[in-house]
Amino acid sequence: MIKIYPAVFEKDPVGFGIYFPDVEGAVTQGDSIEEGLEMASDALGIQLAWYVEQQLPLPTASNMNDLSIDKGTQFATLVQVNLIDYLQDTQPDKKTIKIPHWLNVRATKEGINFSxxxxxxxxxxLKI
Structure with missing residues (x-):
């Protein structure tokens, strides 16, 4: 489950401070842009997983062009994370469902994975 949010990188004396305007609590830092991107993805994954585990809706991602930044010290970029890597309980549960026979036949012929x-x-x- 890939999620993408805009992040703001702010130059500071030791590297970059990074925050996500749409995801409260998702903040981090990095010595370089490369390290910052890695740390940002991790911070985003941890915070979004917390939202899911608390049964809270995930925040809506802003359009990057709508962000207000100081172009002298900041830049915005998109950061992606695979949320599955951060969710605690990802063991599958077995469920039995009933669907109309005609739909089962057609889906089976198409090779659709029901799970x-x-x-x-x-x-x-659930808007996750």
Missing amino acids: KTMTEALMEK
């Missing part, structure tokens, strides 16, 4: 489809549908429904 994957149900997971994606639930995540969409």
Whole structure:
């Protein structure tokens, strides 16, 4: 489950301070841009996983062009994270579902993975 949010990097005396305007609590720092990107992805994953585990909706990501930054000391970039890597309990639970026979036949012929489809549908429904 890939999530992408804008991050603001701010130059400071020892490197970069990094924060996510849309994700309260997701802050970090890095000595270089490369390290900052790695640390930012980690901070984002930890904070978004906390939202999911607390059953809170994930924040809506701002449009990068709408961010207000000081171009002399800051720049904005997109940071992505695979949220699955940060969720604590990702062991699959077995569920039995019922669907119409005609739908089962058609989906089976198309080679659709029912578990994957149900997971994606639930995540969409829950806005995760």
